[in-house]
Amino acid sequence: MTAPVRQRRPRQLSGRPGLYTSYAQQLRLLNTRPKLLTVSAIVLLAFVLPWLVADETLSLLGVAMAASIGAIGLNIVTGYAGQVSLGHAFFLAIGAYTASAVSGAPDDDTIGFGVTNVLVWLLAAGLVAAVFGVLVAPLATRLRGLYLAIVTLGLVFLGEHIFAEWQALTGGAGVGRPGPVPVLFGVELNSSGDVLTSDQKLYLLMLASLVVFGLLARNLARSKVGRAFAAIRDRDIAAEVIGVNLTRYKVIAFAVSSFYAGCAGALVYTITGFIEPSSFNLLLSVQYIAMVLIGGVATISGSIMGAFFITLLPALTRQLPTVAPFISEDASSPLNVFQVETVLYGLLIIGFLIFEPRGLYGIWIRIRNYWKAWPFSY
Template identity: 40%
Template sequence: MSTATATGIHHRTYRAELRLRHTRAEYVRLALMIVLLLAAPYILDRYWLGIANTILIAVIGAVGLNILVGFTGQISLGQGGFLAVGAYTSAILSERAGLPAPISITIAVLLTAAVGAFFGLPALRLKGLYLAIATLASQEIIMFVVRRWEFLTEGKGFIEVSRLEIFGWTIKRQTFEVQWYWLLLAITIAVVVVARNLFRTGLGRSFMAVRDQDIAAQAIGVNITRAKVTAFAVSSGFVGLAGALTAHYTETVTWERFTLDVSVLYLAMIIVGGLGSIAGAVYGAIFMGLLPALLTELVELASATVPSLTEQLPAIRNAVFGIAIIVFLLVEPRGLDRIWSRIKDYIRFWPFRY
């Protein structure tokens, strides 16, 4: 379309229909986003850049979880456990086996995908609440192993990870957050692009067919067993990548980072962002990543008049966390992605109401 705000999208060729973006406005928004991402290291200080890095890792994990829950309809409460598998695997291989970080991270992704496929086998027989309980069991089993198996941490309770080195290039302490930002940004963009294009393939469409109606999907030739197990494997692979990056970024691996609270947090990200949307996973990770930091800033500002708020900060965070989920479920169950779509539609069709 030649206009910036198109009133309709009309495709004349299949190639045009398959493009990820169809209007000039979408390309303008993409350009603005690229400028913002490139300018972030020069605008943000070290504290906020560290939060940005944490959000980028969370985006990878949220995208993986949304593939399973939002696109395939298989609920999972084992996100923290799969993060732990990726983190511990990469840390052990890089520190004890001496493998280069790219290789250890790749093996961690593959192993986490295999573990996810194994724990996804109950999905062949279970649905809904029963499947949620089964994945919760996987979370508890993995946590039991990482807490009790002394081989993993050699009895220390944690694993120290050396500074990240990739083919002779090492992260420097002086520019730690900046260098990690560029690395994580590149990986996150690659993950988002891969996930976005996954659902343009037959495999991705089989995931959505299982979500919408598995019996009908099987009737038209979709292999339900393969689709469900593959969805768990692909989702867990993304999550394992997030776990491995967490290990190398924090340089310390400990089980406290992968508890059930983390699983609930990631589930909240895709609920707030929007189930069944890659963009929604990104929005949800940004929202839930910024929420604690913004609350801390507000409490510090208000503590001058109400000093007791500082002591109640953890409780305030939990309360706001719960309220945010409830509000989105009641007001807009399809999350931030749907809100953003409504805003775009309003601008596109203004001054008309439709």
């Protein structure tokens, strides 16, 4: 028997940039020239940004990037695989505490092993969270849809209780503990050096992590695993009939999602530098759900846009009192920016779901399609 001869197709026909002659070509990461150019431009700009903007802005952008990793994680399980999870805050917490326990000072009040290498504690945070994800996954294989949403909601409440009570690890409610200590290749990232300030170094760490995690997720989504996820999301019974092993892929989805959440939790609290056990509540889970829904379900770029939107929203609402003086900055007054912020989370979720279910990504697609055909309407 002779091996099947793979037919060679021309990579691209001249003058027809939009024509794909093979499936692999269509699935390429940067399948069009404009996409290649804009993505490189954005990444390049992001890497030179530390020398262009103020340090406070950098730390805010750094948090947004770390949150993006978490949002990508939630999008993998909820957007790609269709398993609704309200328990993302729980996995973020596990990552944050693992990282700070691994890197914390051994002689502190709270547990610490003094291993401050970023690569070590980041991996540990992801893996421990992934283990918990795998433990939850058997429930997901038995349950569907809203049952699963309720169970993961219960997880957040259980987690809140455990983190408040386990004072050796978390410092207890109202006390908290310091966040992870980042040291990479012998450079302390959270103290300012001769060349770079701590904010600049942390920003670059977040950016590099986001690029790596984003690429990995994008590659996962266009692989066999990603297609299995989509099949499960669209119709799980049909997926099983065509040979997708439901248990296996649901476990993978939860493991990968929790891994991302764990890393995101570790990175976010590296920047903020302090972990309060009561912050891992239902609202945090809802914020991540909002990132995914506002950004765009089952898109990586959407997750990043959504995470930036939600993380930068407080910075925008803090500016409101200068425009609308009847909104106060004081938390105890009847109408204040914190209330506006929370209401906005709710209203934005509702508004996007009703008017643009594809999220910010969908808005971008609309704009792109409009200009593609301009000056014709279609």
